[in-house]
Amino acid sequence: MTKTRRSLSHLVPAVEDLAAITNQAVYTTVPLGSVQVEAGFNPRGRYTADVFTPESLEGLAASIREHGILQPLWVRIVPGGYSLIAGERRYHAAPLAGLAQLPVLNFGQVTPERAEELALIENAQRSNPSIIDQTMSGFKLMARRTGLGQDELVRYLNGVRTGKQDDTHGLGAWLQATYGTGVSVWSQQRSKILNFTPDELAAVERRALDVKAAYELQRLVDPEARAQLLTEAVQGQWSAAQVREAVLTCQAPPPPVRLSVKGLRGDLGKLENLSGVQADKAIKLIEQLRALLA
Structure with a gap:
């Protein structure tokens, strides 16, 4: 039986809803240099260091050389130009393909929180985001909504789950509406992802x-x-x-022999200090041990 993977399918808007979202933006072409990437905005770049290297982008760059950028990048207005909402791989691949201009959907002066929500929607309608992308973005959005640090946020979610904390920030309803999962999943399972090593x-x-x-x-x-x-x-x-x-x-626990060997290693240096009867006993014991191991 094929096991069904939970996805962000509920985040993918219907065609008419997606049109309503994109109609909020203005399609235009802007210079590559006018678009800036906010550090840490793209969750994948925070845990996969080589995701934007030329080697990893070469396939996309080759496609852009042949067909151009088929889907415009999403941006918002910030002082000095534009900040990227979605499409960072296309952004980094564009100069490799020789592009100096980028096709974009400009959403105007939306807030950073709304920008992250738009990024989720854009990513979800293109593909099935990984659980890592979902989790990193989700915790970042919750931190922005609540003003809580990561550890405080996890404690808050656990408190809400156990009934020791009122959900004053409304995260339970927000998680259900945004991800289709509740506080229990995020406090007991998704929070563990925050402690994964980079390799994991x-x-x-x-x-x-x-x-x-x-x-x-x-x-x-x-x-x-x-x-x-x-x-x-x-x-x-x-x-x-x-x-x-x-x-x-x-x-x-290690077997008794391993513990004994570990302790013996620390005592071997003392053998040189033995003399007389004690030295003779030690020599006989060493000979017996060698015979046992032969």
């Missing part, structure tokens, strides 16, 4: 690892063991259950 984020983003499998990796405290297990999970295409089993194996 990249693996989930490129669909090399299921997000539920990545959740299981967070049980490991040792960063090196966590990174090693991530590599094995991606190479083996492990399920969440397989990752959980491997994590439990890593967390299992």
Whole structure:
């Protein structure tokens, strides 16, 4: 049976609704240099460092050279020019394709919060955004709506979920309307994504690892063991259950022999200080150990 992946399909507006949204904007062509990218606005650029490198954009640049930019970028007016709302990969690929002018939909002087909402809509109507994109954008939008920092926001959501906190910011209704999920999902599951390592984020983003499998990796405290297990999970295409089993194996207490060896290593230097009967006993014990290991 094929497992259905939850998407942002409810965010994709009907044709007439999308037309109503884009009719708010003015189609025009602007110089490439007049468009600026707000640092951290695009969630993918925050966790995938190479997403906008020339190598990763070459395929898109080749398409633009042949066909031009088929879908205009979305921008808003800011002091000194325009700020990009959506279309950052097209923006970076344009100069690689030799373009100096960009086709844009100009939404005027919309707020940063509305710009992020528009970015979600634009991305959703083009493709099925990843859970990483959804989560990073969602938490950023909630932070802007509430004025809360990331840790405070997660505590707030947990408080609302458990009934210890009134939803004074109305996030429950907003999450349902925007993502089709509620406070429980965002406080208990999506918040875990905020603690993914860059490599884990990249693996989930490129669909090399299921997000539920990545959740299981967070049980490991040792960063090196966590990174090693991530590599094995991606190479083996492990399920969440397989990752959980491997994590439990890593967390299992070491066998008594391993603990004894670890303690013995620290005591070996003291052997040189032994003399007389004690030295003879030590030599006999070492000979017995060598015979046992032979």
